[in-house]
Amino acid sequence: MEPPENALIKPPLGRLFHYRFLISYRKEKKMKKKFWAVLNLVLLTIPLFITFAQSADVPGMTKDELKAMLGTPDCVILDFRHFSDYTSSDLKIKGAIREVGMGWGTGSWAGHYSKDKTLVLYCSSLNEKICIGVVGELIEVHGFTKVYVLKGG
Template identity: 30%
Template sequence: MKRLNLKSFLLAFLIVIFGASFVGGAEGITFISSDQLKEEITKPGLVVIDVRKDHDWDSSQYKIQGAQRQSAAEVKEWMGNYSKDKNIVLYCA
């Protein structure tokens, strides 16, 4: 897998913002910049979830190594599978 470039990180950042608003302003949501994500990505306790549609993921040249894939449309089904003690980043870039 190719390393994620700055353009993809910026797009991921925008998606994180959108994802946070999707949750409806839930408490405990922190917005991070692409630079912050770059710093945090190697730390334990961070879960990166790729919520792109299958065809977008399949055709993408860029993927964050170690990211888990989940459907954004099924967030209510899978959100309970992740510990509340983890820092979770959603992206679809």
């Protein structure tokens, strides 16, 4: 038996429910994507703020100041560049000692240097990020007082 021509045909309840569920599912999925995008953006910008905050507290040394100190027995220059940057570059400061950065901790090599010496650190990371972390550890944990980051690496 067919319905009359002027009768309203309603979809079965299952289809209507499925359609509404599909719309809410898509909205929820978009909201989750937006949430994760915003969260990632926030998490990626936090290290930048930390680096800038730390860089204000860490003493820096210019290239001209370092040139004036080169050759003095009081100055120790430490190269903290990544291994690939170190090996691929022909630019090395004469007398600089290659050390491993923060990932391995400073405890293994910090005891080799006198706390009376002036330590100048340089690296190839953006805004001297690796050196800033190492300097903070040398000052706070190991008690060094004359530690500087070479500005512009």
